[in-house]
Each structure stands twice: as structure tokens, then as C-alpha cells.
Amino acid sequence: xxxxxxxxxxxxxxxxxxxxxxxxxxxxxxxxxxxxxxxxxxxxxxxxxxxxxxxxxxxxxxxxxxxxxxxxxxxxxxxxxxxxxxxxxxxxxxxxxxxxxxxxxxxxxxxxxxxxxxxxxxxxxxxxxxxxxxxxxxxxxxxxxxxxxxxxxxxxxxxxxxxxxxxxxxxxxxxxxxxxxxxxxxxxxxxxxxxxxxxxxxxxxxxxxxxxxxxxxxxxxxxxxxxxxxxxxxxxxxxxxxxxxxxxxxxxxxxxxxxxxxxxxxxxxxxxxxxxxxxxxxxxxxxxxxxxxxxxxxxxxxxxxxxxxxxxxxxxxxxxxxxxxxxxxxxxxxxxxxxxxxxxxxxxxxxxxxxxxxxxxxxxxxxxxxxxxxxxxxxxxxxxxxxxxxxxxxxxxxxxxxxxxxxxxxxxxxxxxxxxxxxxxxxxxxxxxxxxxxxxxxxxxxxxxxxxxxxxxxxxxxxxxxxxxxxxxxxxxxxxxxxxxxxxxxxxxxxxxxxxxxxxxxxxxxxxxxxxxxxxxxxxxxxxxxxxxxxxxxxxxxxxxxxxxxxxxxxxxxxxxxxxxxxxxxxxxxxxxxxxxxxxxxxxxxxxxxxxxxxxxxxxxxxxxxxxxxxxxxxxxxxxxxxxxxxxxxxxxxxxxxxxxxxxxxxxxxxxxxxxxxxxxxxxxxxxxxxxxxxxxxxxxxxxxxxxxxxxxxxxxxxxxxxxxxxxxxxxxxxxxxxxxx
Numbered sequence: 001x002x003x004x005x006x007x008x009x010x011x012x013x014x015x016x017x018x019x020x021x022x023x024x025x026x027x028x029x030x031x032x033x034x035x036x037x038x039x040x041x042x043x044x045x046x047x048x049x050x051x052x053x054x055x056x057x058x059x060x061x062x063x064x065x066x067x068x069x070x071x072x073x074x075x076x077x078x079x080x081x082x083x084x085x086x087x088x089x090x091x092x093x094x095x096x097x098x099x100x101x102x103x104x105x106x107x108x109x110x111x112x113x114x115x116x117x118x119x120x121x122x123x124x125x126x127x128x129x130x131x132x133x134x135x136x137x138x139x140x141x142x143x144x145x146x147x148x149x150x151x152x153x154x155x156x157x158x159x160x161x162x163x164x165x166x167x168x169x170x171x172x173x174x175x176x177x178x179x180x181x182x183x184x185x186x187x188x189x190x191x192x193x194x195x196x197x198x199x200x201x202x203x204x205x206x207x208x209x210x211x212x213x214x215x216x217x218x219x220x221x222x223x224x225x226x227x228x229x230x231x232x233x234x235x236x237x238x239x240x241x242x243x244x245x246x247x248x249x250x251x252x253x254x255x256x257x258x259x260x261x262x263x264x265x266x267x268x269x270x271x272x273x274x275x276x277x278x279x280x281x282x283x284x285x286x287x288x289x290x291x292x293x294x295x296x297x298x299x300x301x302x303x304x305x306x307x308x309x310x311x312x313x314x315x316x317x318x319x320x321x322x323x324x325x326x327x328x329x330x331x332x333x334x335x336x337x338x339x340x341x342x343x344x345x346x347x348x349x350x351x352x353x354x355x356x357x358x359x360x361x362x363x364x365x366x367x368x369x370x371x372x373x374x375x376x377x378x379x380x381x382x383x384x385x386x387x388x389x390x391x392x393x394x395x396x397x398x399x400x401x402x403x404x405x406x407x408x409x410x411x412x413x414x415x416x417x418x419x420x421x422x423x424x425x426x427x428x429x430x431x432x433x434x435x436x437x438x439x440x441x442x443x444x445x446x447x448x449x450x451x452x453x454x455x456x457x458x459x460x461x462x463x464x465x466x467x468x469x470x471x472x473x474x475x476x477x478x479x480x481x482x483x484x485x486x487x488x489x490x491x492x493x494x495x496x497x498x499x500x501x502x503x504x505x506x507x508x509x510x511x512x513x514x515x516x517x518x519x520x521x522x523x524x525x526x527x528x529x530x531x532x533x534x535x536x537x538x539x540x541x542x543x544x545x546x547x548x549x550x551x552x553x554x555x556x557x558x559x560x561x562x563x564x565x566x567x568x569x570x571x572x573x574x575x576x577x578x579x580x581x582x583x584x585x586x587x588x589x590x591x592x593x594x595x596x597x598x599x600x601x602x603x604x605x606x607x608x609x610x611x612x613x614x615x616x617x618x619x620x621x622x623x624x625x626x627x628x629x630x631x632x633x634x635x636x637x638x639x640x641x642x643x644x645x646x647x648x649x650x651x652x653x654x655x656x657x658x659x660x661x662x663x664x665x666x667x668x669x670x671x672x673x674x675x676x677x678x679x680x681x682x683x684x685x686x687x688x689x690x691x692x693x694x695x696x697x698x699x700x701x702x703x704x705x706x707x708x709x710x711x712x713x714x715x716x717x718x719x720x721x722x723x724x725x726x
Contacts, residue, residue, distance in 0.1 A: 002028040002035045009041060018045055034065040043075050047082065055079055070099050070106075077109055086116045104134040108143075115143050115150075118271070121305060121337050123147045135163070138171070145177045149184060149274055152299075152307040153342065155377060157181045172201040176240055179247075184274055184308070188247035195244045239265050246278060258282045273299035273306040280312060287611055289316065305333055307342045314346065318643050323354055341378050344368035348381070353644050355674045358389060376402075376411050383415050389677060392423045410440055417449055426457035444470040444477050451483060460487070476507045485517060489524060497521045512544035519550060528558035545580040552584075579605045583615065590622055598622040613642035621651050624658065631655055646676040650685060662693045680706055680713045687722065696726050 009024030022045050028038035039062040046055035059075050066072050077092035093110040100106055111126035127144035130137055141160060148157035158181050161174070168174040175198035183191035242265045249258035262279045269275055280295035293316060299309040310333050314326035327350055330343040337343075348364035350356075356364075365385060368378035379402035386395035399416040406412050417432035430453050437446035451466035464487060470480040481500050488497035498521055505514030515538025522531035535551040538544070548571050555564035571581060586601035602619035609615060616638035623631035635652040642648055649672040653665040669686040673679060683702055690699035703726075706719045713719070 002032040002038060005031060006035070006038050006041060009038075013041075013045065018049060021045055029061075033061075036062070036066055036069065036071060039065070040071055040075070043079075047078065052079065052082055055082075070096055070103075073099070074106065074109070077113070081109065081113055081116070084116075086113055089113045090117065102129075102133060104130045104137060104140075107133070108137055108140040111140060111147075112143055115147055118150075118303065120147045120151045120303060124151070131160075138174075142173055142177060145174075145181065149177070149180055150272065150303060151305055152184075152273065152277065152303075152309065154181055154184045154308070155342075158185065159376075169197060170201060172198045175201070176243075179240070179243055180274070183243055183247050184277070188251040191247045192244055192251075195240055195247070199240050199244075237268065239268055242268070250282065253285070255282050255286050271302055273302040273309065276302070277306070277308050277312075280309070284312075292316070305337050305340065307333070307340065310343070311346060318353070319640055323350065326350060339371040341368045341372040341375050344371055345378060345381055352385075352675065353671075355671055361385060374406060376406065376409060379406070380411060380415055383419060387419065387422065392419070395419050396423050408439060410436060410446075413439070414446075414449065417453070421449075421453050421456065426453050429453045430457070442473060444474045444480065447473070448477075448479050448483075451480075455483075455487075463487075476504075478504070478513065482517070485521065489521065494521055494525065510542060512538055512542050512547045514538075515541075515547060516550060519554065523554060523557070528554060532558065543575075545578055548578075548581055549584045577608055579608050579612075579615075582608075583618070586618060586622070590618070593625075595622045595625040599626065599628065611641055613638045613645070613648065616641070617645075617648045617651050620655065624651075624655050632659060644671075644675055646672040646679050646682055649675075650679075650682045653689070654685060657689050657692070662689055665689055666693065680709060681715065684715050684719065687719075691722065691726070700726050 005028035009021040013021035080089035107130035114123035179195035276299040283292040317326040420429035433450040454463035501518040518534040589598035620635035657665040687702040
């Protein structure tokens with residue numbers, strides 16, 4: 001009886017007796033040579049034992065009895081896949097899909113073959129469809145995540161991980177992919193966490209050593225841990241140790257060592273574009289622009305649709321003032337992958353940067369939504385764009401449409417609740433955040449949003465209850481603790497506020513925040529000695545820049561100018577490389593119109609961080625005030641390092657105007673206002689330049705727009721005076 005023999009073989013296989021199972025399957029075929037199920041069981045058994053030649057011989061026998069059966073075609077594709085004959089495997093897979101287009105196993109196999117052929121877009125299409133039909137296909141999920149990573153779609157990789165992220169603690173492959181995804185996403189701490197879990201599950205000694213090294217690092221023994229990881233990465237054929245090592249080096253800003261570790265991954269995976277992207281990021285951090293370009297181009301030579309490389313090269317084009325080249329990069333990618341939402345959104349951003357109208361920008365974003373109707377990113381971008389332009393009505397419409405199209409998605413619900421809150425519809429916002437809290441019962445964030453709305457809706461008691469619920473979930477939630485301090489101060493109850501601040505100090509012994517909050521509570525009542533004492537206590541525990549800045553500020557506020565001067569001199573003597581404090585002293589000198597001293601402080605800061613755009617911008621402005629010839633050079637470099645920053649553009653424009661280049665300055669300020677329409681100070685500067693250039697009608701339009709803001713704008717009096725003069 002062939003059916004009974006097959007059943008007996010299956011039972012033996014379940015018990016782990018594969019050899020005995022094969023004997024029974026062969027008996028079943030002797031009884032009935034055309035018995036398809038026995039052929040299938042036998043081929044599967046051979047494949048599980050890596051007996052490819054036996055599997056291929058059995059397939060030849062199956063072809064004689066059922067040459068066109070889908071199962072025959074499936075096994076032919078699978079055997080060719082195992083032999084790494086991917087083109088032949090693909091031909092069989094395509095034939096199988098024509099017969100059975102919605103078979104999840106066929107889709108999974110076709111996706112695996114496409115992945116090996118480096119046709120990642122096709123792989124994504126097959127694997128996403130397989131998972132949509134059968135979400136539990138682990139192999140399909142792994143391959144889809146890997147495909148997204150190879151294509152540079154890090155957000156999509158994390159989205160694909162999200163449904164199973166809480167249940168992958170026993171899946172070393174998914175844990176490693178999670179680590180790689182977070183590393184690509186620029187979160188090395190999370191990357192190290194998942195890679196440590198992955199290495200614990202690996203049976204080989206190299207992985208166990210990796211886990212131990214990461215544990216050493218978590219304990220603070222980073223030097224020993226890095227030495228261990230270096231040794232493992234040399235001997236281990238896998239890349240878990242390499243990725244952990246790279247994450248550690250990037251986190252500690254040891255860029256040369258990170259580059260050396262990346263070399264190891266390149267040797268092990270020469271066809272992985274993400275590796276070259278990592279190299280380029282490290283080179284950019286070293287300010288090696290040419291080297292970074294070469295690495296990004298190398299990533300694209302492997303995969304022309306690898307978005308991070310396209311995006312990074314486009315940013316470099318913009319720095320070189322070549323916006324057309326940047327645009328063409330995204331258009332080239334879209335020619336290959338017309339539904340690439342990241343590129344479509346990047347084109348929308350370019351329109352914003354180059355003064356595109358609101359209609360042009362929204363049309364570009366809506367095109368991205370049409371390309372990926374189930375993707376969150378484009379919809380959130382549209383909502384944010386409307387909010388940025390203060391068009392609350394359209395933002396609310398976009399948020400409601402997003403919630404309808406992608407229901408019960410936390411990110412969408414959060415955006416909807418925020419938009420409802422901004423529109424003044426606090427009741428609907430409470431309902432939305434309540435729903436979000438139900439979807440995420442262990443997350444404090446929805447309750448924080450809910451509390452904020454409850455306070456705005458003058459429902460203080462319910463707001464306090466929500467904050468206390470947050471602390472039940474997360475006892476050290478700083479946001480909830482800050483909010484409770486504000487409530488206590490509003491209720492004229494500083495003792496309760498101080499109690500919360502001191503709890504924070506106990507919870508966060510190595511952080512400055514608890515001492516800063518305590519000092520602010522005292523300062524609100526002008527209790528300067530207590531405020532200063534709290535800060536000195538904090539500095540004894542943590543010599544943090546923010547504590548030093550606040551102490552100096554409060555010393556001045558209390559009238560102890562001599563103490564403040566003595567403290568600042570002492571602090572900088574002990575910590576000459578404290579850039580933050582030097583920037584603070586420069587800003588303070590600026591506010592006092594002591595521009596020579598400001599320039600001195602900024603120069604000292606710049607010597608420590610020569611490519612810090614903020615330092616360069618502030619130095620440019622102060623230098624301009626004392627008519628220093630190098631002011632314009634500083635401003636130009638700041639804008640080159642950080643393009644499309646309205647404040648930096650404003651500084652450069654005013655310096656250009658002083659040099660007599662008014663047309664350039666006006667053009668630059670117009671671009672800055674497109675990026676930041678609410679930047680009233682920049683708009684006022686534009687009006688002044690237009691007046692100076694004789695363009696009085698254009699200036700009047702800008703001033704009339706500013707006049708509508710009223711006294712909320714600090715320059716209101718100047719606006720009125722200028723309007724009268726026209």
C-alpha cells in the first residue's frame with residue numbers, strides 16, 4: 001500500500017530517522033512508480049540532507065511520470081537554486097508563477113532567486129506578495145528585509161521587521177538583519193543590542209565570543225571588547241562581529257578604525273552596496289569628500305537603485321551648487337524604479353529648496369502617495385508640509401485621509417491627533433490619542449500626548465492622571481516628570497516640584513538634567529543662592545557643560561558678576577576644549593555687542609571644530625560687525641557645509657549686501673523665506689535690502705505682510721516706521 005508506506009516514512013522523518021524515511025518512500029515508489037507524493041517526499045529528504053545529486057536523479061524520475069506538474073517545476077527550480085544555477089532556476093520559477101501566480105511558496109522561491117540575481121526590486125515584489133498571502137513565511141521575511149537593505153530602503157526594512165521584532169529573540173538571522181538595519185539607519189546603539197542577541201544564538205565559537213565582547217562593552221570595558229571583536233572579525237567568515245565592531249567605532253568616532261573594519265566586510269561581501277555606503281559615511285565624517293563620492297559610486301555600480309548612495313551624492317551635488325545634477329540622480333533611479341517613493345519625495349524636497357510653489361510641492365508629494373498608497377512616509381510628509389505652511393485645514397484633510405487609507409497605524413494616528421490638537425479640536429484629539437494608547441498599551445508616548453491635550457482642554461485632573469499612568473509604565477519618563485514639575489509650579493507648589501526633580505537626580509545619577517530642573521525651580525522664585533547651590537552640587541557629580549553654562553547665567557542674573565567672570569576663566573582653563581561653553585561665551589559677548597570678544601571665543605571654538613557650520617555662521621556674523629574681511633568667507637563655508645539653512649543664508653545675504661552684491665543677497669533671502677515662510681526677521685531683512693535697492697513696491701509687499709502679524713513680531717515698530725517712509 002503506497003499511501004501506508006508514505007505515511008510510515010513521514011512518521012520516521014518526524015522522529016528524525018531520515019534514512020529510514022527514505023527507505024519507506026522508495027518502497028512506496030516501487031509499489032507505484034507514478035506516486036507523485038512519494039517522489040516529492042523523497043526529493044525533499046535528499047535536499048534536507050544536502051544530497052543534491054540524489055535529489056536531481058529523483059527529479060529525473062519524476063519528470064518521466066509528471067513532466068509538467070507544478071511540483072516538478074518547483075523542485076527543478078529549487079535544485080537549480082541549490083546548485084547556484086540561478087538563471088536556470090529563474091526560468092523554472094517564472095514558469096511556475098504562470099501556472100500558479102498566487103502560490104506563496106512559489107513566490108518565496110522566485111523572490112529568493114531574484115535576490116541572488118541582484119534584481120532586488122523584483123525580489124521585493126515577489127516576497128512582499130508572498131508575505132501578504134502568508135505572513136508567517138520566515139524565509140520570505142528575512143529575504144525581503146535583506147532586499148530592502150541591499151536597495152538602501154532602510155525604513156522599509158524596519159517596517160518589515162516591525163511585526164515580528166518582539167518575537168525574534170531565537171532567530172539569529174533576523175536579529176542580525178535587525179542589527180544591520182539599525183546600523184544603516186544611523187542607530188549604532190540599537191544595532192549593537194540586536195547583534196549581541198544574535199551572537200548568543202550562534203552555535204559556533206566565534207559568535208559566542210562576539211556576544212561576550214559586546215557584553216564587555218556594555219559593562220564599560222570598551223578597549224578589551226574592541227580588541228576581542230577585532231580578533232573575531234579576522235577569523236569569522238560571518239559579518240556579525242564586523243558589524244558590531246563598526247557600530248562601536250562609529251559610536252566612539254574612531255573613524256580610521258571603522259574604515260579598517262569596513263575593509264573586512266568588503267572582503268567578505270564584495271557585492272553588498274551597504275558596505276560601501278558605510279565606508280562613504282565614515283569618509284564624510286573625516287571630510288574626505290572625494291573618497292566618499294567614490295564609495296557612493298561604487299555602491300551604485302553594484303545596485304543602481306541603492307537610495308542612500310543616490311541621496312548622499314545628490315546632497316554633495318547641492319553643496320557643489322549643482323541642483324540639476326542632484327535632480328537627475330533621482331530621475332535616473334525613477335527610470336529604473338518608477339514607484340520609488342523615497343526618490344519621489346526627494347524631488348519634492350528639491351522643489352522646496354529651489355523655490356517651488358506650494359502646488360508644485362504638494363503635487364510631487366501626492367505622486368509619491370500614489371506610487372506607494374500603503375506607505376506611511378509620503379502621507380506623513382504631506383501632513384508635515386501643510387503644517388509647516390500653517391495650512392491646518394489641508395493638513396487635517398490629509399491626516400484624515402491617511403488614517404482612512406492606513407487604519408490603526410500608530411504613526412498616522414499620532415499625526416492625526418497632533419493635527420486635530422493644532423486645529424483646536426481637543427475632543428477629537430483626545431479620542432485619537434485614546435485609540436493610540438489602546439493600540440500601544442505598553443508605550444508611554446500616547447499617554448503623554450493625551451495628557452498634553454487634556455491640559456490644553458483645561459482638564460488638569462485628567463491630565464495629571466495620564467501623567468501618573470505614564471510613570472506606572474515608565475517610572476523614569478523624563479517627559480512626564482517635566483510635565484508634573486510644570487503642573488506643580490503652576491499650582492504654586494514648589495516643594496512637589498523639587499521632590500520630582502530630586503527623584504530624577506536619583507534615577508539619573510550620571511546626568512545633569514535633575515540638577516538643572518532643581519535650579520530652574522529655585523530660579524523661578526529668584527532664590528538665587530539655592531539655584532546656584534543646586535548647580536554646584538550637580539557639577540560635583542557631573543562636570544557637564546550645560547550645568548556650567550546655567551551656573552554662569554544664574555551668577556550673572558543674581559548680580560554676582562565677579563563670581564561669574566572668575567568661574568568662566570577657571571572653567572575654560574580646566575577644560576580648554578569645551579566647545580559648548582566657548583560658543584555660549586561667544587553668544588553672550590554678541591548679546592553685549594562686544595563683537596571683538598565674541599570673535600575671539602568663536603575662533604577658539606573653530607580651532608577645535610573647523611567644519612562646524614554653526615560656529616562658522618556665528619563667527620561670520622560677529623566678524624561682519626567689526627568689518628573683518630574674512631567674514632564673508634566664513635559665511636560661505638557655513639552655507640556650503642549646511643546648505644538651505646535659513647539662518648545661515650540670512651547671515652551670508654547680509655554680508656553680500658555689505659559687499660555691494662545686493663541682487664545675490666535678495667535672491668538668497670527669497671530662497672530662505674520659501675524654506676522658512678514664518679521667519680519674520682529674514683523677511684524684514686529682505687524688505688530693507690529691497691528698499692536699499694530701490695525696489696520700493698516689492699519692499700512694501702513684504703512689510704505689509706509683516707504688519708499683519710502685529711505686535712507678536714518684535715520688529716513691529718520698525719516695520720511700521722519703514723512703511724511710513726515709503
